[in-house]
Amino acid sequence: MRLKSKNLLTLFLCTASFFYAINDVSAEKKAQEIKEYKIKDIVLQIPASWKQSKPTSRLRLAQFKVPVTEGDLFKTELQVFNFGGGGGGFAANIKRWENQFSKEGRQSTLTKGTCPQGDYYFLDITGTYNMSVGPPFQRKTEACKKARMLAVILQMKGNKGNYFLKLPGTQETVKGIVEDFRASFGANEKKETAVKR
Template sequence: MKRLLSLLALAALSTSVLAEDGKLAVAGLNFAYPATWTSVPPTSPMRAGTLQIAVEGAEKPLEAVFYYFGAGQGGDAQANITRWLGQFASPPESKTEEIDANGTKVTLVTATGTYNDGPMMGPKTPKDNYTLLGAIVPGNDAPVFIKLTGPKDAVAKVSDSFKSLLKSPFPAK
């Protein structure tokens, strides 16, 4: 167990993650998040960071999970969009938009339907009326991918804060 904890701590350090005072640094980008959100240690070496968001009416906190794989890794925007939409039991209602973050284009996918929740290679639990917010944020050498899923009504309550989070590494000049 001690060895596992040491490996997880090392993985977290190797992805350049720092969380303090409402800031989360991932791959050289500094994301600012609201005081109502909480940074928690990543639960897997695949995660570069995790923010939990308590939402009234949700049975558990939502999680915004950050992924960073390094240069040449993680696939292009369309491959990730296709993979995210494929996590639904049938084609979800979805839209893809480009958000202008002070001159930097951030891709945001919003999808709602029956989401197949569960680990990448494990059993899935269908969750009806779920929404996925997926973002592709350009980084210095590779994108940062951020994914948040949860009940449609709960996700709707944090959607504007999520969009602000995506813009935060790119302040106005």
């Protein structure tokens, strides 16, 4: 009986050590999967799989290529903007983003919250996205059905102005990265409240 108890204790300790090791490796792996970027005044925690690339527009401070689901041909990017004291007001930007989607079939939700870097508005839109193609002055667009866009206006603390984050993609790709997008600037969905319009 004493020998059996000893064997059970040994088995328990080995099992506990095994799971501790797994959790320790998982935590270390998770930490390695996030990279911190300081872009002017904003600090972003970006998944390592989102690759930073040279901005394709002079208006962008930074952009990151986001991995897409298999078979997805839509170019998915996280785009970061800051216009100093400009950029328009809250309502004007929300309307501009929504108008990038065709009115028919468009659905959107707007929430507001607070994160360590400041207060923010979070817009989530689905529908047909009229993606800009070619030089901006040509104003050409390509209709992308079953699209989804996450967009944020982050009002930085310390009178550092507004930062704008925008991530358009297909609904299939975006649904898997909503949490990563929120975490990138420190948002908490559970503490957000709906904005009446």
